[in-house]
Amino acid sequence: MTEVELAIIGAGPAGMAAAVLADELGLDTVLIDEQGAPGGQIYRAIERVAPDTPLGADYLAGRPLAAALRASRVDYRPNTVLWHADPEGVLFLATAGRTATLTARRILLATGALERPVPIPGWTLPGVMTAGAAQSVLKSSGLVPEGRVVLAGQGPLLYLVVAQLARAGAPPAALFETAPLENYLAAARPVAGLWAGRRRLLEGLGLIAAVKRAGVPIRRGMRGLRAVGRRRLERVAWEGGELAADYLLLHEGVIPNVQIGLALQLRHEWDEAQLCWRPAVDAWGQTSLPNIAVAGDGGGISGAGAAVLTGRLAALDAALWLGRIAAAERDRRAAPIRAALDRERAFRPALDRLCRPARPVMVPAEDDVIACRCEEVPVGTVRRAARLGAQGPNQIKAFTRCGMGPCQGRICGPVVAAIIADTLGKPIAEIGTWRPRAPFAPITLGALADLEAADFAPQVDS
Amino acid sequence: MFRPRPEGPGAAVAVSIEGRTVTVPVGTSAAAAVLAAGFDSIRETPVEGCERGPYCMMGVCFDCLAEIDGAANQRSCMIEVQPGMRISRQIRARTIDPEAG
Numbered sequence: 092m093t094e095v096e097l098a099i100i101g102a103g104p105a106g107m108a109a110a111v112l113a114d115e116l117g118l119d120t121v122l123i124d125e126q127g128a129p130g131g132q133i134y135r136a137i138e139r140v141a142p143d144t145p146l147g148a149d150y151l152a153g154r155p156l157a158a159a160l161r162a163s164r165v166d167y168r169p170n171t172v173l174w175h176a177d178p179e180g181v182l183f184l185a186t187a188g189r190t191a192t193l194t195a196r197r198i199l200l201a202t203g204a205l206e207r208p209v210p211i212p213g214w215t216l217p218g219v220m221t222a223g224a225a226q227s228v229l230k231s232s233g234l235v236p237e238g239r240v241v242l243a244g245q246g247p248l249l250y251l252v253v254a255q256l257a258r259a260g261a262p263p264a265a266l267f268e269t270a271p272l273e274n275y276l277a278a279a280r281p282v283a284g285l286w287a288g289r290r291r292l293l294e295g296l297g298l299i300a301a302v303k304r305a306g307v308p309i310r311r312g313m314r315g316l317r318a319v320g321r322r323r324l325e326r327v328a329w330e331g332g333e334l335a336a337d338y339l340l341l342h343e344g345v346i347p348n349v350q351i352g353l354a355l356q357l358r359h360e361w362d363e364a365q366l367c368w369r370p371a372v373d374a375w376g377q378t379s380l381p382n383i384a385v386a387g388d389g390g391g392i393s394g395a396g397a398a399v400l401t402g403r404l405a406a407l408d409a410a411l412w413l414g415r416i417a418a419a420e421r422d423r424r425a426a427p428i429r430a431a432l433d434r435e436r437a438f439r440p441a442l443d444r445l446c447r448p449a450r451p452v453m454v455p456a457e458d459d460v461i462a463c464r465c466e467e468v469p470v471g472t473v474r475r476a477a478r479l480g481a482q483g484p485n486q487i488k489a490f491t492r493c494g495m496g497p498c499q500g501r502i503c504g505p506v507v508a509a510i511i512a513d514t515l516g517k518p519i520a521e522i523g524t525w526r527p528r529a530p531f532a533p534i535t536l537g538a539l540a541d542l543e544a545a546d547f548a549p550q551v552d553s
Numbered sequence: 554m555f556r557p558r559p560e561g562p563g564a565a566v567a568v569s570i571e572g573r574t575v576t577v578p579v580g581t582s583a584a585a586a587v588l589a590a591g592f593d594s595i596r597e598t599p600v601e602g603c604e605r606g607p608y609c610m611m612g613v614c615f616d617c618l619a620e621i622d623g624a625a626n627q628r629s630c631m632i633e634v635q636p637g638m639r640i641s642r643q644i645r646a647r648t649i650d651p652e653a654g
Binding site for chain 1: 554555556557558559560561562577578579580581582585588589593594595598600601603604605606607608609610611612613614615616618626630631633
């Protein structure tokens with residue numbers, strides 16, 4: 092079995108930055124990623140970016156990262172799925188139906204974020220997608236949605252996608268903002284962070300101005316959003332009105348992608364400011380297991396700029412852990428990175444308050460809204476199971492099949508936990524989360540059978 | 554449907570979607586190609602037989618499952634189009650043909 096010093100999972104900003112620095116520090120590094128090219132979600136298709144890209148300057152920041160990765164000695168493995176990892180560091184990979192194993196002395200999870208599920212009535216209709224989904228399509232292939240496009244929700248990405256679609260020649264018909272008015276008041280409270288985080292604040296204000304310049308109408312304080320249609324989306328309705336629409340692009344912020352960390356049983360904490368689970372880590376990204384660290388948004392949402400920095404900190408710590416550098420050198424090299432990280436994160440508390448999802452986003456009011464898209468389980472079924480005595484997500488799974496479909500609870504997890512918490516009158520932190528298991532992504536029996544017998548041999552210390 | 558942005562790279566890869574030939578830009582995912590071909594839905598769900606389209610486009614939600622070059626249950630948003638690729642909608646649960654081996 093191949094043995095490496097450091098295996099990094101995910102080639103987004105954190106993974107790319109960590110891999111490049113780890114290579115510089117002389118670590119034998121492998122970088123595993125599901126996509127065909129480096130960049131992650133934020134810098135998707137960055138190597139093919141057109142000179143006249145409508146995606147903007149922030150997107151182009153990913154280009155030097157990808158170039159540095161290509162110039163390094165990192166063993167970069169695209170189109171590769173990690174479907175099982177054991178806590179001792181044995182990784183099971185699948186590439187184009189073939190299986191391979193790898194032993195890593197240290198693992199860095201840089202699995203990024205995913206968009207928070209937005210379980211409104213009709214969210215399973217064709218024509219309803221996430222705002223990030225439309226952005227991904229624009230990044231990979233320059234395709235844009237045609238017809239009357241409505242974006243709804245809140246958060247910086249929502250405004251960014253509206254501005255990008257407008258620049259790409261497809262201005263949306265409307266932007267519906269769902270942030271409650273009290274969020275604006277709460278966000279304005281800590282004036283301290285605003286100055287240190289002024290760059291991010293100005294970026295946000297610039298986005299709002301760009302949306303207005305594009306002539307896209309903004310409606311604030313929208314409540315009771317519904318996607319309506321028979322076989323596909325036909326219109327978007329809200330408390331007090333409706334609008335014919337071909338596409339509804341939803342976005343209520345992003346949450347860490349914790350699937351692999353949960354499967355590895357890393358200790359996780361409920362983040363009440365960001366309303367999500369994240370792995371418990373120290374200032375270097377070190378998790379509750381000695382050989383596993385986390386970097387980037389997978390460890391808590393701070394954005395791509397911070398992800399690069401936490402990736403570098405994790406690489407420095409890995410070099411210390413693997414005996415390449417002394418603690419003094421790690422700390423010396425980390426000091427400027429930490430200063431930059433403080434600046435990146437300064438505006439985050441205000442942003443978290445501004446972008447805190449409204450209660451109906453977390454817990455749908457209507458019993459007939461689909462909670463689990465894969466197994467097609469409505470909210471009411473989850474509520475009934477909770478009343479019957481299912482105390483947490485893992486019991487709900489057995490009662491209702493929620494989380495047993497192909498997405499393995501990645502989408503319905505937050506929804507189901509919030510419904511149970513609401514039904515039982517307990518905090519979500521007490522309700523807990525799924526315990527996902529391998530395979531992390533579906534693999535065929537053929538891929539499994541491809542494993543060589545030697546890969547199963549128990550590791551015996553000689 | 555989805556269309557190339559006016560100043561974009563233009564369509565260059567010919568694929569077959571439900572037997573119809575469609576040309577899409579390089580780098581397009583199979584899921585986006587289905588949308589570019591004018592289809593709203595990409596699959597019918599196993600439980601209720603409902604129409605579904607791609608939702609997350611990043612390999613998380615599994616709502617874009619499709620049959621690609623004869624292999625069922627593929628996350629079509631994670632697979633880039635190749636010339637001549639055959640993409641079909643996934644109707645309900647995957648069936649296994651015992652004769653196919």
